[in-house]
Amino acid sequence: MAESPLTIWAVSDGRAGIEAQAVGLAQAVARRRPAQVEVKTVRWKGRWGRLPWRLIPLSALAPASAIAPPWPDVWIAAGRATLPLSTRVRRWSQGRTFVVQVQHPRTSLSHYDLVVPPRHDGLTGPNVFPITGAPQRLTAERLAQDLARFADRIRPLPAPRVAVLIGGKSKAHDLSPARAAAMGAEIAQAVSRAHGSVLVTFSRRTPQPARRALTEALGALPGWIWDETGENPYFAFLAAADVILVTEDSTNLATEAAFTGKPVQLLSMDGRSKKLAAFHADLAERGALRSFRGRLETWAYPPLDETGLAAEELLRRLDGRRT
Structure with missing residues (x-):
């Protein structure tokens, strides 16, 4: 029987530049493996979202965020607003959800199955896959x-x-x-x-x-x-x-x-x-x-598809965990 499509949540605070990173990586995975991508926007009630993320109680999560079971196969999150959730979703799902954090999470890497930071952040670790720049949506x-x-x-x-x-x-x-x-x-x-x-x-x-x-x-x-x-x-x-x-x-x-x-x-x-x-x-x-120094220049180089490389690494680790 054919394997069921992956369920992937792309989670962010909805800001265009942040959401594009989570969605871009999710879509790159979906181009390589049958998957259903759902975009989730995290909202915190009142002024809770302005606090350091460790101080934000889960009770402050706005219902419109729709962060609730059944949990996805893959959770791809970007941005500080997602950290109170990203650090817990693996426990909530009893280890079933593969948790990916885009950007440097500024917290223990043990919460995540994979972290995809920009290479210029200098972050290293066994579950870290640095890329040049940030995941993006282009094809x-x-x-x-x-x-x-x-x-x-x-x-x-x-x-x-x-x-x-x-x-x-x-x-x-x-x-x-x-x-x-x-x-x-x-x-x-x-x-x-x-x-x-x-x-x-x-x-x-x-x-x-x-x-x-x-x-x-x-x-x-x-x-x-x-x-x-x-x-x-x-x-x-x-x-x-x-x-x-x-x-x-x-x-x-x-x-x-x-x-x-x-x-x-x-x-x-x-x-x-x-x-x-x-x-x-x-x-x-x-x-x-x-x-740019006042004149237009032309040259050639291989197009950079760092998002594709990150998607392939995600699937490699996901498949490895399932075997």
Whole structure:
């Protein structure tokens, strides 16, 4: 008889960048093994979620989170909000659930069957599988499908088409109006010199003054600056790009850009992060990333599919535990 499909929960607090990591890994597993993926969003009542995770009582879990038995075959979680649950689900399931935590959990590794942190965190252990960057949702098929959906808008744009992926404020970085204006001027000059076009998308974290400054600087170029109306063309931008420019604040953006095999150039921001600098050095060593210094560059490298490697490792360990 055929084996029943795996049940996989992808668990996060629902923030786009965090959820994408859990969902991306879950979907990569499902592409390799029959599986049913269910996305779970953890919500804590009132202000409980702002406390250190060890102080959050399970009674504070909002019913809408729908974290209850029957427990899945595989639990894939990302983010601090999931830790009060991830550290207990193996016990709740009497050891049946294979527990995976994406990112560095900052707690004992004994709670997990597998931890998938970014390599730049430096975490090691017998149940640790570090990857370059973070798990992501992209596939070659998804890129092609999204490009086809937006082809009428993108195809007429002159090459080189330059995807510009703008992040924003974080603990380590910011994007001031002055830096945004300077960044926009540098990009505009480089694209104009190449007689190309731009495909620009902003993050929810992009400050409005920076967004306005970049829109003003790049608005006269051929291209598309997505204003968040209508369907999101982000994946189509990646698929159509000849060169991808990405701000230095986001692991997800750079990881997804490197999956395409396109040249990825890093845009500097206000602030600095040692960990992100290590991540960028890792991407550069893999041949995917160079700094943007006022001109567009082209080169080739093997596309990075670290999510696929993590999915294969997960299944290898899951199968090993079952034998």
